[in-house]
Amino acid sequence: MSQDKPSNPNLSGEDFVIGIVAASYNNDLVEALLKKTITTLRAARVKEENIHVRRVPGSGELPYVAFMAAELGEYDCLIVLGVVIAGDTPHHEIIAHATAKSLIDISLRTEVPIINGIVVTLNRAQAEARCLGSLDRGTEFGSAALVMAQHRANLGFHLDDLTEEEDIDFNSDEPWERN
Numbered sequence: 001m002s003q004d005k006p007s008n009p010n011l012s013g014e015d016f017v018i019g020i021v022a023a024s025y026n027n028d029l030v031e032a033l034l035k036k037t038i039t040t041l042r043a044a045r046v047k048e049e050n051i052h053v054r055r056v057p058g059s060g061e062l063p064y065v066a067f068m069a070a071e072l073g074e075y076d077c078l079i080v081l082g083v084v085i086a087g088d089t090p091h092h093e094i095i096a097h098a099t100a101k102s103l104i105d106i107s108l109r110t111e112v113p114i115i116n117g118i119v120v121t122l123n124r125a126q127a128e129a130r131c132l133g134s135l136d137r138g139t140e141f142g143s144a145a146l147v148m149a150q151h152r153a154n155l156g157f158h159l160d161d162l163t164e165e166e167d168i169d170f171n172s173d174e175p176w177e178r179n
Contacts, residue, residue: 011146013046015153018145019075020051021065023082023118025058029131033081033117036138037145044146059084059118060095063102070110076149079141082118083127096120111156113148117141 018041022034034053041051052075056065059082066080080103086092099118107114119137121127130137 011044011150013041013044013146013149016046016076016146016149017050017052017074018046018149019066019069019078020053021062021069021078021080022053022055023057023059023062024055026083026085026127029083029119029127030081032131033083033119033138033141036136037079037081037117037142040139040142041145044142046146058082058095059099062118063099063106066103066114067106067110070106070112070114075112076152077113077115077145079115079117079145081138081141083131084118084120085124085127086120086122092120111152113145113152115141115144115148 020034020037022030024030038051038053042048052069054065054069056062062080062082066078069075069078080099082099084092084095096118100116103114103116106112117137119127119130121130129135
């Protein structure tokens, strides 16, 4: 397990609208993630009314609601929160891989950054360390959302300026060169 945490950004979230989709399964652990995530966002001055929380049954349902929320077009970033703990079958691996792939696809398709805050562990003790203990993944997810919302704000206007005839040449040696 990596304990190399990214530095906490000193960003203002004053103008950001952040959506959070949280699973209800393993609710005590998800609630701890949610509380720490919101605390981080509020510390960065994201207004309380600009933090929208939606609940789903389990982590497998997170991508659907994340997609619907992203399609609304009102969020600067979305955060999905869930806890998946291994059992006797590989079900946790299926959920982890499927949701991660879906969230990346949704983010790229909708141009809304999505923070994958699904904690996947082999046992409850590992989950508690990440959600309730010193590893503090909730704070990391909130910080990541601030960084990605800022990237969207800074880079998104370039995409808005493109016409249908223009495209960014991602194979060029020059960054953001247009055809």
